[in-house]
Amino acid sequence: MTFSDLRDFISWFNGKNPNARSQARVISGIRAFYRFLLAEGETDDNPASLIESPKLGMKLPEVLSVAEIDSIIEQIDLSRPEGHRNRAIIETLYGCGLRVSELVNLRITDIHYGEGFVTVTGKGNKQRLVPVSSKALKEIDNYRDYRRRLPVIHDENILFLNRRGRKLTRAMIFTIIKDLAARAGIRKNISPHTFRHSFATHLVEGGADLRAVQEMLGHESILTTEIYTHIDRSYLRDTLIMFHPRA
Helix, strand or coil, X not given: CCHHHHHHHHHHHHHHCCCHHHHHXXXXXXXXXXXXXXXXXXXXXXXXXHCCCCCCCCCCCCCCCHHHHHHHHHCCCCCCCCHHHHHHHHHHHHHHCCCHHHHHCCEHHHEECXXXXXXXXXXXXXXXEEECCHHHHHHHXXXXXXHCCCCCCCCCCECCECCCCCECCHHHHHHHHHHHHHHCCCCCCCCHHHHHHHHHHHHHHCCCCHHHHHHHHXXXXXXXXXXXXXXXXXXXXXXXXXXXXXX
8 A cells, every 4th residue: 555545545535524623533553554454564664654634614602691501401301200319410511521421421429429529430440530510410400319219220320320320321420411501502512521611611701710721621732721721711711811921
């Protein structure tokens, strides 16, 4: 396989798939495959090193207002068995800025009521401590009263369970949120991650230090967190006025 072969393939693929992110994923896969071949001694040539990835524009995430989040929560019917659970899920997602994978794996022993923190296990099994609001803790306690009445519990330490006493799936969290948003009349394309974006955006809008937001989100690089300054342009202006000697 030569660079020319790869270039022709990518040209053909790009013609059928105009999305730059799809193109970048394919190129990333080819590069990873050649790194594997080199490591295994199957080849001593790497034509993939000459391939250029398409330029990806920065896509600003969808964000909910506080009023929209309140509206979503108001759609939850607390008379239904899953009502308090779903309310606790929304408050925890928004109140702690968790990824959906972090939420479904949250354990009861991860909640430190006295200190007001939760231990979150993120990407690469890295753990971080995230502050949790008294509002979220109250909703979690309300849900745990219902949780104790489940006929059977298969995952004793997992916090959020389905009616069969098993850990909720990521897909189920998506379904719960999509349904509540539709009932609230919100037409934005939202997902569990939207609450994480809203958490960070509202912190930055309120004047939170970007390093603190980075720590709470569990971002490796501050560059990842900086996207939220693009959502709130006033944060950039306020930073200039506060810290620049000529401002």
